Amino acid sequence: MTVTSWLTVAIGFVALVATIATPLIAYFNRSINQTNEKLSDHKTHVAETYATKSDVKELGDRMERQMEKGFESIEKLLTKGAK
Known part of the structure; x- marks a missing residue:
C-alpha cells in the first residue's frame, strides 16, 4: 500500500x-x-x-415558649385551687 x-x-x-x-x-x-x-x-x-432549617427551629422555639406559658398557667390554677 x-x-x-x-x-x-x-x-x-x-x-x-x-x-x-x-x-x-x-x-x-x-x-x-x-x-x-x-x-x-x-x-x-x-x-x-x-421550610428552611432555621424556620423549623424558630417554630419549635415558639411552640416551646407557648407550652411553658401554658404549663405555668395550669400550675398557677392548680396551686390557687389547692389553697
Whole structure:
C-alpha cells in the first residue's frame, strides 16, 4: 500500500469517528442542559414550598415558649385551687 492509500484510510476513519461522535456529543449536551433545567426548577419548587432549617427551629422555639406559658398557667390554677 502506498502512502496515499494509508492517508485515505486515515481520513475515512476520522470521518467515521466524527460521524458517530458528533451526534453523541450533541445528545449528551442536550441531556445535560435538560437535567440542569429540571434541577433548577426543582430547587425553585423546594425553596418556595418547604421550610428552611432555621424556620423549623424558630417554630419549635415558639411552640416551646407557648407550652411553658401554658404549663405555668395550669400550675398557677392548680396551686390557687389547692389553697
